[in-house]
Amino acid sequence: MIVERDRLPEELQSIPAEEFRRSERDWQTDERFTTEPIGFYKDALRRLFSNKVSVVSLAAIVIIIVLALIVPNVTGYGYTEQNVKQKNLPSKVPGLCRLGILDGTRVLTNIKKTSISDPKRYPEGCVLEVIREYKAGKQTVVDVKVDYYKYCGVPEGEYHWMGTDYLGRDILTRLFKGTRISLMIAFLSVVTNLIIGVVYGSVAGYYGGRVDLFLTHLAEVLDGLPYIVVTILFMLWLGSGMLSIVLALTVTGWIGTARLTRAQFYRYKGREYVLAARTLGVPDKKLIFRHILPNTVGPLITRAMIAVPGAIFSESFLAYIGLGIKPPEPSIGILLSEGQKVLLQYPNQTFFPAVLISVLMIAFNMLSNGLRDAMDPSRRGED
Amino acid sequence: MPEQDNILEVSHLCQTFTSGHGSNRIVVKAVDDVSFSVRRAxxxxxxxxxxxxxxxxxxxxxxxxxxxSGTVRFGGRVISGKMTRELSSYLSSNIAMIFQDPIESLNPRMTIEEIIGEGLLLRGVSRARVHEAVVEMLHKVGLTEEHATRYPHEFSGGQRQRIGIARAMIIKPKMIIADEPVSALDVSIQAQVINLLNDLKEEMGLTILFIAHNLSVVKYFSDRIGVMYYGKLVEVAESDDLYAKPLHPYTRALLSAIPQPNPLTERKRQRIDYVPERDHDYSREKPEMREVEPEHFVYCSESELRAYEKQLG
Structure with missing residues (x-):
């Protein structure tokens, strides 16, 4: 505040001018900071890793990805390798089979007692115990627990950890091969959605006005397309394969991202730092990608993460209703759809893919929750 | 007024904002026929x-x-016309702006060096030279080289405003538009920033358009002052003149609102109200900008002009 002398109280006016000194407080000596500089991403990562649920989810996702990359190559079976004699085997895991679980045994019911002793049908040593014996008419019928591997003539030392399917293909190999394909479809479609959505939303949000009106309504129209119909059309056009599924998931999938980006642009484009950059002559392209977009990264990453399990689920759903990728290629959805046909007889064929897809979905959802919290600027500086 | 000295001439500038369409259309006249000029330095x-x-x-x-509508000339060149790439680069290398909110005006995702150096990088200066210039500028505004790698949220309000000033100054503009540069800062820091601006102004021979609502700061800092009311410029005078003999009733009302540091006079301070309908009668005469005495312009009608001249004696 600048004060005129004659407005001061009288006792102050009488002080001679020499008595006044400039304040000693000198701002020229701003202190160095002693802490490390913390950028946005560093801060977000630190907060992400301090959240236990996020760390566990991230670990689960990484493990599944690594397994998907390794397992199909080391099981010793090809994912299309059929063996009609060894179909619908139960699961048998080395080590565990000695404990009596997952030991490759199965209970066969309603068998003529006389046939048990026929070595052509029941090879030596495959019948482990007779559980029940009863009369049906004149026949004596038994329920027996058999070593199904011996029963089917699988050589000793061969294991199918998750059993085999109706064509005798190893489910473990197929499951992780399928996970690989499902994840690939998910990531591909999410990345394409993200790229298209971000560019579209940026343009609509940054330029606003008529451009925005046109682009928003165009997206609105596309959003109205029924996506199953679109998928079927793509299948007709390109054949059933990964490409048509990715395209089908892309046709409407990017619209949400575009809307989010547009809203974020409306939020940030009027900020003073954007105006400041404009007065410095920063070109539009740089304003969009350097000044505005980095501030919208938080919600975008979160959204992409939520979209991954969504895409996996959509792919599975399409496969389940028969619009999946071309057999014999597996995907989690195809395995589930094959498994559910024999759900009551061989539940292991559904159980393992179901567990895997559940873990994957939960992990991705939890991780995106953690990311959202870690990137929320309003939580910055807490803890 | 010697014309050649004017670096910035604003004449009959109007800026309206519209919203809605058809019958819902609303037009807001934010700036209504404003004319003034700013002299070099x-x-x-x-x-x-x-x-x-x-x-x-x-x-x-x-x-x-x-x-x-209206025209704006800067250094003799019309800058209110159609926007071309060439005009845009002319504008951005001659006029810079300092913003009001020190928190809002720095991009939270960029380091201080990136923020300050951006203007130079755009002009094709090499990275090493930009770094040197940034460090030099940081020293000028009282920060250290080490601050260049920091992010804005690590600084205080006063420091951030100084960073904003450094960003504006680094391209060595001829004119700075300082949009309420101190109103978001507390009083002890305001003096810092104002003194810094003053030092830089003298050092670099800058022209400053200083926008503020704190009258004591404006008086201390400005050579000439323009008073705006409701989108119109109502009085332009030299700083001391305006405070010694305010003529327009709105200027008087504004000056009467300044609190005084002496409790004895403060208690007796009379506030003057400004009611346009009561204070002016523009039903017969059109008001316009008129020179009451040399260098003292008031927005008034013919009869008001005579009254003011009488008042000044």
Whole structure:
């Protein structure tokens, strides 16, 4: 505040001018900071890793990805390798089979007692115990627990950890091969959605006005397309394969991202730092990608993460209703759809893919929750 | 007024904003027929209450908004016309802006070096040279080299405002539009920032268009002052003149609102109200900008002009 002398109280006016000194407080000596500089991403990562649920989810996702990359190559079976004699085997895991679980045994019911002793049908040593014996008419019928591997003539030392399917293909190999394909479809479609959505939303949000009106309504129209119909059309056009599924998931999938980006642009484009950059002559392209977009990264990453399990689920759903990728290629959805046909007889064929897809979905959802919290600027500086 | 000295000439500048369509259409006249000029190396203060169009005037001059009508000349060249790439680079290398909110005006995702150096990088200066210039500028505004790698949220309000000043100064503009650079800072820091601006101004021979609502700061800092009311410029005079003999009733009302540091006189201070309908009768005469005495312009009608001249004696 600048004060005129004659407005001061009288006792102050009488002080001679020499008595006044400039304040000693000198701002020229701003202190160095002693802490490390913390950028946005560093801060977000630190907060992400301090959240236990996020760390566990991230670990689960990484493990599944690594397994998907390794397992199909080391099981010793090809994912299309059929063996009609060894179909619908139960699961048998080395080590565990000695404990009596997952030991490759199965209970066969309603068998003529006389046939048990026929070595052509029941090879030596495959019948482990007779559980029940009863009369049906004149026949004596038994329920027996058999070593199904011996029963089917699988050589000793061969294991199918998750059993085999109706064509005798190893489910473990197929499951992780399928996970690989499902994840690939998910990531591909999410990345394409993200790229298209971000560019579209940026343009609509940054330029606003008529451009925005046109682009928003165009997206609105596309959003109205029924996506199953679109998928079927793509299948007709390109054949059933990964490409048509990715395209089908892309046709409407990017619209949400575009809307989010547009809203974020409306939020940030009027900020003073954007105006400041404009007065410095920063070109539009740089304003969009350097000044505005980095501030919208938080919600975008979160959204992409939520979209991954969504895409996996959509792919599975399409496969389940028969619009999946071309057999014999597996995907989690195809395995589930094959498994559910024999759900009551061989539940292991559904159980393992179901567990895997559940873990994957939960992990991705939890991780995106953690990311959202870690990137929320309003939580910055807490803890 | 010697014309050749004017670095910035604003004449009949209008800026309107519209919203809605058809019958819902609303037109807001934010700046309404404003004319003034700023001389080379002077500080021109623009004061007025919140929402009177000060900021809009500043932003229209630097072309953050496209003017609705009127012309703006800078260094003899019309800068209110059609926006071309060439005009845009002329504007951005000659006029810079300092913003009101020190928190809002720095990009939270960029380091201080990136923020300050951006203007130079755009002009094709090499990275090493930019770094040198940034460090030099940081020292000028009282920060250290080490601060260059920091992010804005690690600084205090006063420090951030100094960073904002460094960003504006590094391209060595001829004119700075300072849009309420101190109103978001507390009083002890205001003096720092104002003194820094003053030092830089003398060092670099800058012209400053200083937009503020704190009258004591404006008086201390400005050579000439323009008072705005409701989108119109109502009085332009040299700083001391304006405070010694305010003529327009709005200027008087504004000056009467300054609190005084002496409790004895403060208690007796009379506030003057400004009611346009009561204070002016423009039903017969059209008001316009008139020179009452040399260098003292008032927006008034013919009869008011005579009254003012009488008042000055």
């Amino acid at each position: 002077e500080t021109f203060g623009l004061v007025g209450e919140s929402g009177c169009g000060k900021t809009t005037t500043g932003r229209t001059i630097i072309r953050l908004y496209d003017p609705t």
